[in-house]
Amino acid sequence: MGTITLINNETGEKFDFDLINCTRGPKAVDFSKLFERANIFSYDPGYGSTAGCESTISYIDGKNGQLLYKGIPVEEIVEKYKFTDVAKLLITGEAPKNEQESKEFDLELRHRAFLHEGLINIFSAFPDGGHPMANLSSAVAALSTFHFDHKEMDDEEDYQTMARRIIAKITTLVAFSYRNSIGAPLIYPDVSRSYVENFLYMLRAYPGGRLKYTLKGEEEISALEVEALDKIFTLHADHGQNASTTTVRNVASTGVHPYAAISAGINALWGPAHGGANEKVLVQLEQIGDVKNVDKFVAKAKDKSDSFRLMGFGHRVYKSYDPRAKAIKALKDELNKKGITMNARLSEIAEKLEEVALNDDYFKERNLYPNVDFYSGIILTALKIPVQLFTPMFVIGRMPGWCAQVMEHIKNPHARITRPRQVYLGK
Template identity: 40%
Template structure:
C-alpha cells in the first residue's frame, strides 16, 4: 500500500501494467507523435496542446528569457570549478527566488513557470561552461529549445551537431518531465503549500533530487557498466548480484512504482541505438547493457522480483555519447523535471 498527498491530474501511472500518461496521453504516443519538449511543457501547464499560434507565442516568450539575470552568472562564477553542479544549481534557484520575490504576475499567464523553463536551460549550460573553464555562450533564439541548449553547452559551430542528437535530448527531457509524487515533487508541493515562490520551491526540489537515492541512478548505471568492463563479464556480475552476501545491486533495474517494464526504458533503448549509430560510435557500454538486460530478463531471480529495466538504464549512455560529463547528469534531470515541478506547484 502507498500513500500520496494528492491525486494528480497531470500524470497517471499504472505500475502493474507499465503505463505512464501525461494529461491522459500515453508517453509512447507523445514521443512517437514527434511533438517537441516545449509542446509537452505546454500540455503539462495547460492540460491541452497549443495550436500553431499559441505554440509560436509560448516559444517566443521562452526564448526571450534564456539568459538569467547577471546576478545568477556572478554566483555561478563565484563557485570553485570543482564544485558539484547540483550545488551550484541550488544556489542559482535561491538567487532567482530572491530576484523575483516581489514580482506579481497574472496566474493565467504562468509567467514564473515559463521563466523557470527558460532560464534553467541557460543556467545548466553556464554551470557546465564554468566547471570546464570555458566562457559562457549567448543563447540563439532561432534554434529550438534542445538545439539552443546544445549550442549554449558546446557551441554548435564546433560541436558535431545533428538533428538526431537534438531530438534525443528532446525525448530525454520529455521522459523525465514528470512522474509520480516522488521525493522531489512532494518536496516542491510541500514547500509551495507554505506560500514560498516557485524558485524557492525549485531549490528545495533540486536539493532533494540531488540525493543519490533519487536523482543519481543514471550515473550509478554508467559506473556499474564501466565496472563490468565487457559483455563476457555480465554473467559473473549477475551471479554476484544474486548473492546477498556480496551486497551488490543491479542498477537501472526495478522501480518503486513499476512492477512491469518501465515504458520509458523501451523508448530510451531505441533512442540510445539511434544516437550511437548517428554519431558512428561503438560504445562497449551499450553492448554490456544489452547483454545485461538479455540475461536478467530470462533469469527467474529477477522475473519473480519484478525487476525490469527502468528509464535510467539507457539514458546515461545517451548523455555520455552526446558529451555530457557524468557529474552533470542530474542537472539535466532537474532541467527536464522543472517542467513537472512547475506544473505541480501551480
C-alpha cells in the same frame, strides 16, 4: 461513494471511512480524519501505499507499464510533440494547437533564457570541479531573489510567468553551472536557436559563439542530435508523486517561493536512488568493463551481504517494463542506425545485463526491470554530454512537471502544510 470499515480488534470499535473513486487506478481510502476519529495514526514509511495529494497531471499504471501525461500515453507524446509542446501541455493543460503556436511558445522560452547579470556572479563563487547539481540547486534558490514577485501569485498570468521563466532559464543555469565547474567561459543564449538546440549550443560553443572548428569546417549541431535530446527531455517531463516532486510539493506547502521549492526538488533528485541513478549507471557500466564480467556483477547485486545494486534497475511503482526505458532503448537503436554512434562496448554490456537480469529468478520474483535511467546515459554520452551533467539533464526534462505540480499544489485551496506523524519508540 463506497466505504471501508476499520475494526480495532483490541477494543471492538468500528469506523467507516469513505472510498475515493480515482478516474484511473485503484480507489483510495480517505484517512484524513483517522486520528481525529479513531485516535490512531497510519504507518507507511516510504509512503508506498499513501496518496499525499490529488492530481491531474500524470498517471502511472505500474502493473501494465503505462505512463500518461494529461491522459495521453507517453509513447504517443514522444512521437507527436516537441519537448516545449509538452511543457506547454503540462503547465497550461493544452498542447500548442498548431505549428505556429508551437513555434511561438518555443520562441517565448528562448527570449526568457537570459539570466540577470547579478545571478551570473554566483557561479564564480563555486569551486572548479564542483558537482553541477549542487551549483544548480543553489542557483535556482538564488533565482527566487531575482524574481521575488512570484512569491505571491494572483492570477493565471502570474503563474504562467513563474513557470515559463524557470523552464526557460534552467537550460542556461545548467550550461553555466557546468562551464563554470570546468573553468570555461560562459556562452550566452542564442535566440535564433530552438530551446533544445540552444542548450547544446550553450554547452558546446567557444567564446565568440563559434562551434568546434574542424578541417571540414564548423561542427554544427545536427537536427538528429536536437531531436534525440528533445525526446529524452520529453520522457522525463513528469512522473506522478516521485521523491523530488513530493519534495517540491512539501516545501511549497509551507508557503515559500516556488523556486525555493523547486531548488529542494533538485536536491532530492540528485540522490542515486532517484535521478542520480543515470550518472551511476554509466559509472557502473564502466566498472563492469566487459561483457564477460556481467554474470559476476549480477551475482553481486543478488548477494544480500553486499550493498551493491544494479543501477537503472527497479522502481517503486513499475512492476513491469518502464515505458520510458522501452522508448529510450528504441531511441538508442534508431539513433545508431541514423548515424549517432553509441559506445558499442557500453551498449553491449547494458544489453547483456538486461538479458541476464530479466531471465534471473531474483529479478523476476522482485519485478526488477530496467528503468528510465538505464539506457539514457548511453545516448547522452553519444550526444557528447559529460557524465556529471546527466542528472542536470533530468532536471531540465522534469522542470515542466515540477512547475505544473507546484502550481496545482498552490492553487488548491484545501492543500495543507505537510506534517506527517511518527511512530514514537523512544524513551
